[in-house]
Amino acid sequence: MQSIDGLRTQFLQYLEKNRFNQAPQTLYEPINYILKIGGKRMRPVMLLLACRMFKNEVEDALPAAFAVEIFHNFTLLHDDIMDDAPLRRGKATVHEKYDINTAILSGDVMMIYAYQYLAQSPSPLIPELLGILNHVAIGVCEGQQYDINFETAKKVKLTEYMHMIEQKTAVLLAGAMEMGARIGGANKTDAQHVYNFGRDIGIAFQLQDDILDTFGDPAKFGKKVGGDIAQNKKTFLTIKTLELADTTDTQTLCQLMQSIATDEAAKIKKVKDLYEKYDIRSIAEKEMNTYLEKALHHLNAVSVTDNRKTEIRELARYLISREV
Amino acid sequence: MQSIDGLRTQFLQYLEKNRFNQAPQTLYEPINYILKIGGKRMRPVMLLLACRMFKNEVEDALPAAFAVEIFHNFTLLHDDIMDDAPLRRGKATVHEKYDINTAILSGDVMMIYAYQYLAQSPSPLIPELLGILNHVAIGVCEGQQYDINFETAKKVKLTEYMHMIEQKTAVLLAGAMEMGARIGGANKTDAQHVYNFGRDIGIAFQLQDDILDTFGDPAKFGKKVGGDIAQNKKTFLTIKTLELADTTDTQTLCQLMQSIATDEAAKIKKVKDLYEKYDIRSIAEKEMNTYLEKALHHLNAVSVTDNRKTEIRELARYLISREV
Numbered sequence: 001m002q003s004i005d006g007l008r009t010q011f012l013q014y015l016e017k018n019r020f021n022q023a024p025q026t027l028y029e030p031i032n033y034i035l036k037i038g039g040k041r042m043r044p045v046m047l048l049l050a051c052r053m054f055k056n057e058v059e060d061a062l063p064a065a066f067a068v069e070i071f072h073n074f075t076l077l078h079d080d081i082m083d084d085a086p087l088r089r090g091k092a093t094v095h096e097k098y099d100i101n102t103a104i105l106s107g108d109v110m111m112i113y114a115y116q117y118l119a120q121s122p123s124p125l126i127p128e129l130l131g132i133l134n135h136v137a138i139g140v141c142e143g144q145q146y147d148i149n150f151e152t153a154k155k156v157k158l159t160e161y162m163h164m165i166e167q168k169t170a171v172l173l174a175g176a177m178e179m180g181a182r183i184g185g186a187n188k189t190d191a192q193h194v195y196n197f198g199r200d201i202g203i204a205f206q207l208q209d210d211i212l213d214t215f216g217d218p219a220k221f222g223k224k225v226g227g228d229i230a231q232n233k234k235t236f237l238t239i240k241t242l243e244l245a246d247t248t249d250t251q252t253l254c255q256l257m258q259s260i261a262t263d264e265a266a267k268i269k270k271v272k273d274l275y276e277k278y279d280i281r282s283i284a285e286k287e288m289n290t291y292l293e294k295a296l297h298h299l300n301a302v303s304v305t306d307n308r309k310t311e312i313r314e315l316a317r318y319l320i321s322r323e324v
Numbered sequence: 325m326q327s328i329d330g331l332r333t334q335f336l337q338y339l340e341k342n343r344f345n346q347a348p349q350t351l352y353e354p355i356n357y358i359l360k361i362g363g364k365r366m367r368p369v370m371l372l373l374a375c376r377m378f379k380n381e382v383e384d385a386l387p388a389a390f391a392v393e394i395f396h397n398f399t400l401l402h403d404d405i406m407d408d409a410p411l412r413r414g415k416a417t418v419h420e421k422y423d424i425n426t427a428i429l430s431g432d433v434m435m436i437y438a439y440q441y442l443a444q445s446p447s448p449l450i451p452e453l454l455g456i457l458n459h460v461a462i463g464v465c466e467g468q469q470y471d472i473n474f475e476t477a478k479k480v481k482l483t484e485y486m487h488m489i490e491q492k493t494a495v496l497l498a499g500a501m502e503m504g505a506r507i508g509g510a511n512k513t514d515a516q517h518v519y520n521f522g523r524d525i526g527i528a529f530q531l532q533d534d535i536l537d538t539f540g541d542p543a544k545f546g547k548k549v550g551g552d553i554a555q556n557k558k559t560f561l562t563i564k565t566l567e568l569a570d571t572t573d574t575q576t577l578c579q580l581m582q583s584i585a586t587d588e589a590a591k592i593k594k595v596k597d598l599y600e601k602y603d604i605r606s607i608a609e610k611e612m613n614t615y616l617e618k619a620l621h622h623l624n625a626v627s628v629t630d631n632r633k634t635e636i637r638e639l640a641r642y643l644i645s646r647e648v
Contacts, residue, residue, distance in 0.1 A: 027469040078432060082425045101406040101472065104428060108402060109465035111435055116458040119451065126451040127443065134440040141433040145351040148425065 003311050007048045007058065008041055014062045015069070018117075030094045030106040031113075034073050037091045042319075043176045044069045049315065050180030050194050053308050061183040063120035064129060068176040070117065071133070074110035075140055077103045082148065111137075121183060129179050136175030143168025150234050161239050162203070170202025186302075193298045200295035201316050207288040208320055210235040214272065215281055220323045226268035232257045236287070237280050238271075244278045292320050327635050331372045331382065332365055338386045339393070342441075354418045354430040355437075358397050361415045366643075367500045368393045373636050374504030374518050377628055385507040387444035388453060392500040394441065395457070398434035399464055401427045406472065435461075445507060453503050460499030467492025474558050485563050486527070494526025510626075517622045524619035525640050531612040532644055534559040538596065539605055544647045550592035556581045560611070561604050562595075568602045616644050 015035060020028035044065035051061040079085075080093040081103050087093060095103035114133070121129050146164040150156045177198035181191040212221055213228045214237055228235050238257060242250055253274055261267035275281060295316060299309055339359060344352035368389035375385040403409075404417040405427050411417060419427035438457070445453050470488040474480045501522035505515040536545055537552045538561055552559050562581065566574055577598055585591035599605060619640060623633055 024466060024469045024473060026473055027466060078428055081428060104402055104405060105465060105469055105472075108432075108435065109462060111432065112458055112461045112465065115439060115454065116462070119454050119458060123451055126454065127447055130439065130443050130450065130454060134436055134443060137436045138433060138440070141429060141436065142348060142351060145348045145429060148429075149348060149350055 004045060004049070004315060007052070008045050010058070011041060011044045011048060011062065011065055011069075014066060018066060020113075026102070027106055027109060030077075030098055030102055031070075031073075031110055033097065034077060034088075034094055035069070037089050039089060041069065043072055043173055046173060046198065046312075046315070047176040047180035049312050050177040050186075050198075051184035053194070053302065053304055053312060054181060054184030054186045054190075058180075058184075060122055061180050063117045064179045064183060065176075067114045067117035067133070068172065068179070070110050071114035071137065072172060074107045074114065075144070077107035077110065079144060082144070121179075125182055128182065132175045132179055132182075136171040139167040139171040143171075153234075155242075156234050156239055158236075158239050158243060161234065161236060165206040166199065166203055169206045170199045173202040173205075174198035190302045190304070193301045197295045197298040197302075197312075197316075200291045200298065201319065204288045204291035204295065204320050207236055207284055207291065208322065210237055211281065211284050211288070212323065214275070217323055226264075226272075229268045229271045230261065230264050232259075236284055237275055240283055241274055241278050241280050244280075245274070249274055249277070288320065292316065328369060328373070328639055331376070332369050334382070335365060335368045335372060335386065335389055335393075338390060342390060344437075350426070351430055351433060354401075354422055354426055355394075355397075355434055357421065358401060358412075358418055359393070361413050363413060365393065367396055367497055370497060370522065370636075370639070371500040371504035373639065374501040374510075374522075375508035377518070377626065377632050377636060378505060378508030378510045378514075382508075384446055385504050387441045388503045388507060389500075391438045391441040391457065392496065392503070394434050395438035395461065396496060398431045398438065399468070401431035401434065403468060406468075445503075449506055452506065456499045456503055456506075460495040463491040463495040467495075477558075479566075480558050480563055482560075482563050482567060485558065485560060489530040490523065490527055493530045494523045497526040497529075498522035514626045514628070517625045521619045521622040521626075521636075521640075524615045524622065525643065528612045528615035528619065528644050531560055531608055531615065532646065534561055535605065535608050535612070536647065538599070541647055550588075550596075553592045553595045554585070554588050556583075560608050561599055564607055565598055565602050565604050568604075569598070573598055573601070612644065616640065 020031045020035075022028055047065045047068055048058045048061055051058045076088060077094050080088055081095045081100055085093050086096050091097075093103070094106065098106075115130075118129055118133055119126060143164050143166070146160070147168055150161070150164065174195045175198070178191050178195035181194040182188075186194065210228070212225075213223070213235070214226060216225050218225045224230075227233075228237075234257075238253065241253060245253060253271065256267060256271055259267065296313065299313060299316075302309065344355045344359075346352055371389045371392055372382045372385055375382045400412060401418050404412055405419045405424055409417050410420050415421075417427070418430065422430075439454075442453055442457055443450060467488050467490070470484070471492055474485070474488065498519045499522070502515050502519035505518040506512075510518065534552070536549075537547070537559070538550060540549050542549045548554075551557075552561075558581075562577065565577060569577060577595065580591060580595055583591070620637065623637060623640075626633065
């Protein structure tokens with residue numbers, strides 16, 4: 001998708017021009033480090049795409065796109081401390097490469113810079129953009145807290161899980177796209193549809209993540225397939241299985257999910273067998289497609305000509321059909 | 325100072341009305357905890373005072389006052405992790421009472437709420453207030469980083485130390501007062517004078533802190549007198565002494581400041597003797613008074629009638645003459 005690559009390049013050039021070269025280096029170097037190791041830049045690209053649905057030039061949306069990318073990376077710094085994660089995108093996490101205090105403080109100042117870049121958006125929009133960022137940022141923190149709570153919770157309901165992934169993953173994408181739409185000149189009704197599109201795509205994306213982690217092709221998937229099962233993570237797959245399973249299977253799955261396996265491959269196989277028994281993969285895929293359809297429904301409702309929606313629609317389908 | 329107590333009461337009522345009672349409780353309860361154990365509420369009260377210099381009603385400034393108080397308390401949560409501090413105002417710190425992850429995440433969401441309350445200020449002022457908060461918040465993080473760097477630095481220059489306390493302590497007070505002034509209707513020139521007043525009072529306040537920690541009256545001072553010396557903390561007193569001392573005394577002080585004393589009282593006495601030899605207490609007091617005078621000079625320059633400055637001037641003198 002050439003046009004999207006163009007936007008990504010434009011964003012990366014902006015990022016490069018705005019490197020954190022100021023003093024004290026001990027505070028800012030880790031920010032350049034995490035921003036450099038990168039990822040797909042999905043949030044800023046989607047923000048710019050949302051802007052372009054309404055206006056050909058996306059220059060005005062670059063500071064907000066950077067704000068969202070900085071905010072997202074700040075959450076990675078702090079989440080990786082909380083999860084005690086040694087690696088991020090194949091590289092040492094900031095608290096591993098430097099130390100925990102650095103990851104805390106550099107993360108803190110990143111969050112402030114997210115607001116500082118947001119403040120470089122067109123002035124009349126600033127109060128509203130600030131409201132959007134505040135709203136979704138609070139959602140992200142609440143989502144992370146629910147995720148932490150679920151680790152030790154005995155039982156998590158599917159509605160609770162769906163609410164958690166909406167907050168932790170989907171609302172930031174939704175808010176990013178809403179901001180892009182408003183900067184592009186969308187009215188509030190259209191911007192709300194764009195927000196809903198982003199939220200539903202975000203949820204579909206996270207469900208896809210759950211599916212790929214267990215059923216992905218090891219040759220294509222970046223991480224270790226079966227990682228969620230090995231780590232006893234509560235995902236859509238486990239929670240839905242527990243909803244459907246009979247007493248014996250429920251007990252078996254609960255026991256497996258509390259164990260630290262000596263034979264990890266055997267454990268993964270046992271859990272996958274249970275998933276298959278209850279047809280969980282296709283249930284999850286159906287749920288994912290429901291959210292994709294919901295998202296596209298909101299996109300259809302946006303009051304611009306259909307050809308302005310083509311690239312965003314294609315990207316949505318692409319994101320959900322990904323295998324990595 | 326009855327009028328100031330009135331403002332503090334008004335602020336505390338606002339705080340009480342805006343307790344964090346929402347879900348998830350695991351995220352928000354620690355915020356109520358830290359906000360409740362309190363302190364002097366110096367920043368919000370000074371913000372309201374700055375507002376009242378220009379306008380009799382301070383209602384409009386309450387959200388910004390709360391924003392600043394939340395921001396300040398967020399920094400306490402994270403600083404206490406970094407300093408591994410068990411106590412704050414005589415109570416268990418959040419990472420001790422709960423855990424480190426809680427202190428990180430509750431702190432994060434506090435910072436966002438600081439921006440959210442700021443966004444409840446009068447709408448036309450929001451872009452400017454956002455700029456002020458961003459500016460001073462970045463300063464606070466940089467100041468904290470310099471403070472951390474100084475712990476392991478071999479030598480810290482007095483200018484570096486003064487810059488650090490300006491950032492870590494003074495700019496938040498300055499920014500708070502600037503916001504208050506603008507919300508009260510001050511023009512930008514007056515607001516700048518108010519900012520400078522707050523900054524210089526903040527620096528004087530921190531110098532007073534350094535002095536009291538070593539020379540305070542144990543019967544009145546809340547913390548242990550001599551704590552900075554015991555912890556080998558680089559303060560105005562040590563740095564100035566090292567600037568003035570002869571080679572032998574420099575060596576002695578450096579050695580003392582690298583040691584973990586078996587006889588702490590003896591160590592404190594030795595360092596205090598060196599301070600006395602170089603008349604450090606009166607040098608520090610003179611420096612503090614210079615900043616107080618600078619601050620009052622900026623207050624004089626504000627274009628309102630002098631009787632509107634009385635309470636703020638009195639509070640400044642009171643803060644600097646405090647013994648606790």
